Amino acid sequence: MKIAVLPGDGIGPEIVAEAVKVLDALKLDLHLQSAPVGGAAYEASGHPLPPATLELAQASDAILFGAVGDWKYDTLERALRPEQAILGLRKALGLFANFRPAICYKELTHASSLKPELVSGLDILIIRELTGDIYFGQPRGRRSAPDGHFPGAEEAFDTMRYTRPEIERIGHVAFQAAQKRSKRVTSVDKANVLETFQLWKDVMTEVGKQYPDVQLDHMYVDNAAMQLVKEPKRFDVVVTGNMFGDILSDEASMLTGSIGMLPSASLNDKKQGLYEPSHGSAPDIAGKGVANPLATILSAAMMLRFSLGQEAAAQKIEAAVQKVLAQGLRTPDIYSEGTTKVGTQQMGDAVVAAL
Amino acid sequence: MKIAVLPGDGIGPEIVAEAVKVLDALKLDLHLQSAPVGGAAYEASGHPLPPATLELAQASDAILFGAVGDWKYDTLERALRPEQAILGLRKALGLFANFRPAICYKELTHASSLKPELVSGLDILIIRELTGDIYFGQPRGRRSAPDGHFPGAEEAFDTMRYTRPEIERIGHVAFQAAQKRSKRVTSVDKANVLETFQLWKDVMTEVGKQYPDVQLDHMYVDNAAMQLVKEPKRFDVVVTGNMFGDILSDEASMLTGSIGMLPSASLNDKKQGLYEPSHGSAPDIAGKGVANPLATILSAAMMLRFSLGQEAAAQKIEAAVQKVLAQGLRTPDIYSEGTTKVGTQQMGDAVVAAL
Ligand SMILES: CC(C)[C@H](C(=O)O)[C@@H](O)C(=O)O
Ligand SMILES: CC(C)[C@H](C(=O)O)[C@@H](O)C(=O)O
16 A cells, blocks of 8 residues: 655644654555655745656555645745645545544543533534635636626636536535434535535535435535534534635634644545645744644544555554543643643654554 | 615514614604515515615615525525525625624623633624625526536536725725724735635735735635634734625624624715624514614614714714613523513613613
8 A cells, every 4th residue: 555645844744754653653564655745845846746746646545745835935926836736636636525524522622712512522524525616617817807897907717616426426425424423414505696506505405315314404604604603513514615615624623622633634536535634834833843743643544544444543543642632641732731741753652652 | 864774584674673763763864764675575576676675775875774584485596585685785786895893792702602711802893895706706607517527517607706996995995994993904815726816915915005004914714714713802804805704704793602783884985885784584583572683773873874974873872782781681692691681672672761
């Protein structure tokens, strides 16, 4: 089983190193190969997703990804900025199904902005479509406005698009995920305004008929943004498009108060996947040895489960993470009085010891 | 001064009646005229925004609007659904500047989902562009996909668009609002992915140079959705596009825990405005006399301030609302132990008495 290891920028290299340590400790037959991505790749070779990195990713069963980005690349032209590497990998590998769990760990409930009773035991799975919508829709660009309020003025535009089969396939992913959980799916749309999301709602309703054991409801995106704050535990599986999913999955992660704990997976139809922490590259704390490696370690567990068919090993990692939390070990981002503050490497070592 | 009174559906008529009572009590020279809108108008005449209602609105200095919508209209074709009335009014009157304050009242801090220290004293002003973006962009519709992942498949699409002058004018509104507050503006975009919001960011930066006393920062929409949960008080004036503003303004309202208290204003360049509560039509409690009229009463205050030049009267209403809260009067949505539960009319009467 081949794994492409793409550490990236900021804290990426540090946290990925700990996840690799954990994978090594499992003594599975894994072949890991690293390559630069993001700002690091731009520095090395002038492009955030160099051809060699893309080829390595394509030839692998899974990608273990750190994080990309740094303020210092903000002035580069868009095509050369670090985040283009993520968009490029999603597109080239067809990684259409993004799994973003928002879980509130018992030991970390107090870290949430929300009152403990609203988040204790929270366990939402947001499934975001990742290769369609306004992210990739053509045409897009700048032009002289052909009509509208200011015809002839300088205008920028993008196209939001979804086809029926794109909606169907992410719908099946969501309903099948719900069958393994509480059998409820909330599909988030804006069908009252957007043609794209009227089709989305229509198709989700149709796909839902093939899963009579799963209860489907529909919610407008503005209402979903509110209900996540008001009563997050009403949600179980949430499925939505690329743009709304970007916003809602980040909102939901932050509700837990411990985004440093949250993994993610992005899969294609061959179960090839990219696995990365939900948090970013945090350039402000890079190199200080204080970053939380647990989201990346848990992403490696998702990788073993979804792309490598190693359910037992995945559970082993997850149990080890639970154990280090129970032991009271905390990186600074999740530290609270009465617990033991540890650094990135110590946390990785503790997970290895707990395996 | 002419005011079009459009009560609409659900609790709309009840809450608007209380706001009208308060306006009457001020004995200003106002000419109020009512007309049906939304589902009520559809029932009466087959269209959610009948020509007579639109003409009345256009001929008025301001519109006092209740709320529209009910599940029972969900199966109507989109063009006949109640919310088309709002979209139609925004477009016909060019109401491009939407003011959505998210204020956490001292007496109601406990009602928030967030821990009290995160929201006490919260006072954010979200300024949402309201006549552009993907809400109105043409072309839109259904077709056979011309290219993409599934060429030839059934596809729905919408167009996101902004011209430079549209961004400039909402930018000036935001910077001028900030000059009267804490002199900070956060512009929310998704310039890392969307052409539309790269132009947005560029133009906001340019407009900002004309306001050297105001500090401008830029934030991606996904990060903004997180920071609102993590540290809402870091925000003062937030300016963003129509779609992101829809989501973030509702998220921010819900943070306060008392959306029944939050007014809104939508203005055009002639200071004509539509004033409505931030909450919806709540058909489940309609007709029961329990709806909170304060958001609508505070919307009437905004109307006096922004469209009718009656600052003193606006402040009188706001002071009266503060007073009834201090007296401990609460409708059920904001009730807590130790306060006095009152109905819609009693609350309206109390505000009149407090004037
Ligand atoms: C970096 C950016 C392009 C990306 C996105 O918007 O999808 C990120 O926010 C994410 O959610 O993975
Ligand atoms: C009813 C709907 C069309 C509307 C919108 O999306 O703008 C509403 O959500 C709002 O925010 O006023």
